[in-house]
Amino acid sequence: MSETPVLKIKDAAIYERRLAMRVPFRFGAATVTEATQAFLSLTIEDSKGRVAEGYAAELMVPKWFDKNPDLGNAENEDQLRQSLHMAVALARTAEPATAFELHARMELQHHNDAAKRGFNGLIASFGLALVDRAILDAICRLNDLSVTDAIRINLPGINASTTPDLAAFDMRVFLEGLKPQPSLFLRHTVGYIDALRPDDIKAPRLNDGLPECLEEEIATYGIRYFKLKVSGRPKEDTERLKAIAAVLATLPDYRVTLDGNEQFADEDSVLDLLARIDAEPALAQLRRSLLFIEQPIARHNAFNQSVSRLAAKVPVEIDESDGTPDAFLLAKAQGYRGISSKSCKGFYRSVLNAMRISKWNGENSGGYFMSAEDLTTQAGIAVQQDLALAALLGLGHIERNGHHYVNGMAGATDSENHAWLSAHPDLYRNAGDSRAKLNAVNGQISLATVIAAKGLGVAANAAKATFSALETSSSDQERT
Numbered sequence: 001m002s003e004t005p006v007l008k009i010k011d012a013a014i015y016e017r018r019l020a021m022r023v024p025f026r027f028g029a030a031t032v033t034e035a036t037q038a039f040l041s042l043t044i045e046d047s048k049g050r051v052a053e054g055y056a057a058e059l060m061v062p063k064w065f066d067k068n069p070d071l072g073n074a075e076n077e078d079q080l081r082q083s084l085h086m087a088v089a090l091a092r093t094a095e096p097a098t099a100f101e102l103h104a105r106m107e108l109q110h111h112n113d114a115a116k117r118g119f120n121g122l123i124a125s126f127g128l129a130l131v132d133r134a135i136l137d138a139i140c141r142l143n144d145l146s147v148t149d150a151i152r153i154n155l156p157g158i159n160a161s162t163t164p165d166l167a168a169f170d171m172r173v174f175l176e177g178l179k180p181q182p183s184l185f186l187r188h189t190v191g192y193i194d195a196l197r198p199d200d201i202k203a204p205r206l207n208d209g210l211p212e213c214l215e216e217e218i219a220t221y222g223i224r225y226f227k228l229k230v231s232g233r234p235k236e237d238t239e240r241l242k243a244i245a246a247v248l249a250t251l252p253d254y255r256v257t258l259d260g261n262e263q264f265a266d267e268d269s270v271l272d273l274l275a276r277i278d279a280e281p282a283l284a285q286l287r288r289s290l291l292f293i294e295q296p297i298a299r300h301n302a303f304n305q306s307v308s309r310l311a312a313k314v315p316v317e318i319d320e321s322d323g324t325p326d327a328f329l330l331a332k333a334q335g336y337r338g339i340s341s342k343s344c345k346g347f348y349r350s351v352l353n354a355m356r357i358s359k360w361n362g363e364n365s366g367g368y369f370m371s372a373e374d375l376t377t378q379a380g381i382a383v384q385q386d387l388a389l390a391a392l393l394g395l396g397h398i399e400r401n402g403h404h405y406v407n408g409m410a411g412a413t414d415s416e417n418h419a420w421l422s423a424h425p426d427l428y429r430n431a432g433d434s435r436a437k438l439n440a441v442n443g444q445i446s447l448a449t450v451i452a453a454k455g456l457g458v459a460a461n462a463a464k465a466t467f468s469a470l471e472t473s474s475s476d477q478e479r480t
Contacts, residue, residue, distance in 0.1 A: 004098045004154070004155065004156070004157040005046045005047070005098065005099075005139060005142070005143070005155070006046065006047045006096050006097060006098055007044045007045060007046045007047075007096060007097070007098070007099065007102075007135070007138075007139065008044065008045050008046075008094075008095075008096045009042055009043070009044060009091045009092050009094065009102075009135075010043045010044060010045045010051065011042070011043040012040065012041065012042045012043070012088045012091070012092060013040070013041045013467075013471075014038065014039070014040055014084060014085065014088065015038075015039040015040075015467070015470040015471075016036050016037065016038055016039070016081075017036065017037050017039065017411050017412075017470065018034065018035075018036050018037075018411065019034065019035065019036075019037060019059075019378070019406060019410045019411040020033065020034045020410070021033050021034060021035075021376075021405045021406060022206060022208060022210065022405060022406060022407040022410075023194075023206070023212070023404070023405055024193065025191050025376060025401070025405045026191045026192040026193040026194075026229070027064070027191060027192070027229055027259070027261050028063065028064070028067060028261035028262060028263060029063070029067065029069070029263070030062065030063030030064075030067070031193070032061060032062060032063065032073075032376070035059050035060055035061050035062065035073075035077070035376070036059070036060050036077055037057060037058065037059045037060065037378050037382070037411075038057065038058055038059075038060055038080070038081065038084055038130065039055070039056075039057045039381070039466070039467065039470055040055065040056045040057070040084065040088065040130045040131070040134050041053055041054070041055050041134065041467055042054050042055075042056075042088075042091070042131065042134040042135060042138060043138070044135060044138045044139065044142065046139075046142060047096070050142055051142075052138045052139070052141045052142035053138060053141070054133075054134040054135055054136065054137035054138025054139070054140075054141065054455070054456070055134055055137055055381055055455075055458065055463045055466075055467065056129075056130040056131075056133040056134040056137065056381065056382075056385065056456075057130075057378070057380065057381035057382040057385075057466075058126065058129070058130055058343065058344050058375075058377075058382050059375060059376055059377065059378050059382060059402075060076075060077045060080040060081065060126075061375050061376055062074075062076035062077055063076060064122075064320070064375060065079065065080060065120070065122040065123045065126060066079060066119075066120060066122070066123060067262065079119055079123050080123060080126050080127070082117065082119070082127075083110075083114055083119060083123050083124055083126050083127030083128075084126065084127040084130055084131075085127070086110060086113055086114065086127055087106065087110050087127030087128045087130065087131045088127070088131060090106050090109060090110055090113075090131075091106060091131050091135075094106060098156060098157035099132075099135050099136055099139050099155070099156035099157060100156040100157045100158045100159060100161075100348065101157060101161075102135060103128070103132050103135075103156075103162075103348055104159075104161045104162050106128060106131070107128060107162060107325070110124055110127065110128050111124045111125075111324070114127075120323055121323020121324045121327075122320065122322075122323045122345065124323070125323060125344070125345045125346055125349070126344055126345075128346065129343060129344055129345060129346040129347065129349075132346060132347055132348060133343065133347055133385055133456055136150070136156060136347060136456050137385075137455045137456035137458070139155055139156065140155070140454060140455045140456060141454055141455045141460065143155065144454055145454060146451060146452060146453060146454060146455070147388050147392065147455065147456045147457060148178065148180045148388075148392055148451060151175055151178060151351070151392060152175055152176055152178055153175075153176075154171070154172065154175050156348075158171060158175070158348065158351065158352075159171070162325045162348075162352070163325055163326075163352050163355075163356075165329060165356070166352065166355055166356065166359065169355055169358075169359050171355065174354075174355055174358055178392055178393070178394070179394065180388075180391040180392045180394075180447070180451045181391045181394055181395075181396070181447065182391075182446070182447055182448060182451065183444045183445060183446050183447055184372070184387065184390060184391060184395070184396065184397060184398045184444065184445050184447060185224065185225045185396065185397035185398070185443055185444055185445075186221060186223055186225065186397070186398065186400050186403070186438075186440045186443055186444065186445050187223075187225035187226060187227050187255075187257065187372075187397045187398060187399045187400065188214075188217055188221070188223045188225065188226050188227065188399075188400070188401070188404065189226075189227045189229070189259075189374065189399055189400075189401035189404065190214055190226055190227065190228050190229060190244060191229050191401075191405075192229050192231060192240075194213070194214060194404075195212060195213035195214070196213055196214045196215065196243055196244060196247050197213055197214070197215045197247065198212075198213055198215065198216070200213060201213055208407055208433075209431040209432060209433065209437075210403075210404070210407065210408075210431070210437070211404070214244070214247050215247055217404065218247070218248075218250075218251070221403075221440040221441075221443060222440070222441065222442040222443040223440070223443045224251065224253065224254045224255065224443045225254070225255050225256075225397045225443065226244075226248065226254065226255070226256045226257075227256070227257050227258075227259055227294075227373075227399045227401075228241065228244055228256055228257070228258050228259065229259050229261065230258050230259065230260055230263070230273065230296075231263055232260065232263030232264045232265070232269065232296075233263075234269065234272040234273040234276055235276070237273055237276075238273065238276040238277060238280060238283070241277065241283055241286060242280065242282045242283060244286075245282055245283055245285065245286045246282070248285075248286065249285065253289075254289055255289050255291055255397075256286060256289050256290055256291065257290070257291050257292055257293070257294060257371070257399075258290065258292075258293045258294065258296075259293075259294045259295070259319075260293060260294065260295055260296030260297070261294075261295065261320070262295055262296070262297065262298040262299060262320055263296070263298075264296040264297055264298075265297075265298075266297060266301070266305060267297065267305060267306070267307050267309060267310050269296075270293065270296045270297070270307075270310050271309065271310055271313075274310070274313055274314065277290075290314060291315070291371075292314065292315040292316065292317055292338055292369070292371065293310070293314055293315070293316050293317075294316075294317050294319050294338075294340065294371070294373070295317065295318055295319040295320050295321060295340075296310075296316070299320045299321040299323070302318060302321040302331065302334070302336075303321065303330045303331065303333075303334060304334075305334065306334050306335050307334055307335045307336060308334075308335035310335075311335045311336065311337060315337050315338055315367070315369065316335070316336050316337065316338065317331075317336060317337065317338025317339055317340060317369070317371060318331045318336055318338070318339055318340070319339075319340040319342075319373060322339055322340065322345055322349070323345075325349065325352070327339075328353050328356055329356075332360070332368075337367050337368050337369060338368065338369040338370060338371060339353050339357075339370055339371075340370070340371050340372070340373040341353070341354075341370050341371065341372050341373065341389060341390060341393065341395060342372075342373050342374070342375060342386070343377070343382070343385050343386040343389055344375050347385075347389055347456075350370070350389055350393060351393070353370060354370055354393045356368075357369065357370055370393065370395060371395065371399075372386075372389075372390035372393075372395040372397070372398035372399065373398075373399045374386070374398070374399040374400055374401050374402070376401050376402050376405055376406065377400070377401075377402050378402050378406060378409075378410075379402060379403075379406070379408055379409040379420070379428065379436055379437070379438060380409055380412070380416075380420060380436075380458075380462070380466060381458050381463060381466065383400075383402060383438070384424070384427070384450050384453075384457040384458050385456050385457050385458065386398075387427075387445065387447055387450050387457060388447075388450050388451070388453075388456055388457025389457075391447050391450065391451060398445075400438065400445070402438070403437065403438040403440070407435065407437075408428075408431070408433075408435040408436055408437035408438075409428075409435055409436040409437075410435075412435075412436075412466065412469065413469045413473070414434060415465055415468075415469065416462075416465045416466050416469050417434055417435050417436045418434070418465075419461055419462045419464075419465035419466075420436045420462045420465070420466075421434075421436050422461075422462075423449065423459035423461055423462040424449045424450065424459060424462065425449070426439070426446035426447075426448050426449050427439060427445065427446060427447070427449060427450060
């Protein structure tokens with residue numbers, strides 16, 4: 001395709017669906033037991049008068065985007081709700097442009113508007129990320145292309161307008177060279193309060209056909225990659241890691257990451273934990289298996305202090321600090337080598353940061369990296385768009401936790417579940433209750449139907465089944 005399509009937003013609709021966690025999820029200072037998923041459909045029209053609809057969805061997880069203890073979960077959700085509605089309103093009034101030009105024009109304005117309401121960069125990014133993904137999904141469908149093929153020919157028109165540090169980088173060569181992986185390893189999250197063995201389960205068994213402790217997760221899915229939550233209390237964390245390591249010791253080989261979720265006061269406190277790990281014989285294999293530490297220091301301090309001593313011992317990446325297009329540049333200056341990819345922060349942000357990694361690793365000895373992380377991404381549109389992004393960028397393994405904390409496609413109708421099981425039989429399984437549940441075999445997730453789908457990783461009939469159910473049954477519908 002020689003021409004980058006210019007388009008206009010013609011219509012939009014926002015829906016919500018409440019879901020309960022099957023087990024509580026403890027991360028950082030929060031324990032989440034329920035949340036609301038936002039759904040967005042956008043109708044676009046190109047300069048030739050062709051029309052297509054695109055979709056996006058994301059769980060509005062409280063206490064991650066804004067960890068202010070004075071705000072309740074409902075207030076956190078409302079922040080994200082407002083961000084989405086603001087971004088959709090901005091898109092509706094935008095002048096015709098390419099998909100990436102729309103993103104670039106809206107990004108600064110949306111972040112400024114969000115800041116006026118007291119919303120941080122992550123909250124602002126949430127709303128724009130959903131709009132961007134729905135637009136990208138729509139232009140892929142309009143041109144009968146998978147997201148891989150669309151990005152390879154740069155259908156959205158990605159450029160360096162929001163990342164001037166990439167002005168001299170050959171984006172065309174980078175995009176043309178992208179090769180999606182047919183599968184990804186599932187990196188299972190182990191929360192603070194998650195049961196490790198059957199005897200650790202204190203509440204009555206759920207008996208819902210899904211594993212209920214780490215030992216059962218390993219036996220069921222064959223998992224070899226793990227994301228371990230740490231609390232910022234080095235002594236207690238060391239004991240928790242010893243208990244986890246005892247379970248993992250049954251595996252011939254495994255890999256782990258540590259997620260600090262901003263719980264450490266400074267670099268010294270993280271070094272304290274690492275020293276305790278190094279000194280503990282029971283953690284020798286876990287230490288050898290450690291890939292990186294994710295966002296140990298609070299976002300408001302992360303860019304104000306160096307982590308070079310820590311980074312000399314183990315790679316360190318930012319996650320919650322990644323609220324603006326230049327966040328990776330600021331982190332790099334403090335010694336961070338990595339950054340997370342999350343659909344809730346933005347499809348284009350991940351792609352542009354991947355370009356930075358390619359550029360920086362080509363300029364020096366390397367070591368810069370990107371990891372694929374999760375926000376309890378829910379089965380269906382949300383999880384598949386995130387998987388498509390990670391596969392496209394060749395990230396190898398991806399944190400998934402919705403398979404454990406949520407009971408499959410919770411809240412969806414029978415017709416929806418049937419549509420998703422039919423359209424993506426490699427990604428989901430029917431465990432006997434007709435509910436689509438993530439399917440992992442030998443620790444890997446098959447992405448064949450995700451990669452092949454026309455659009456952003458989602459088969460049209462499956463997405464339409466969800467939105468048809470939302471249109472007819474949701475009382476939270478709002479047309480914009």
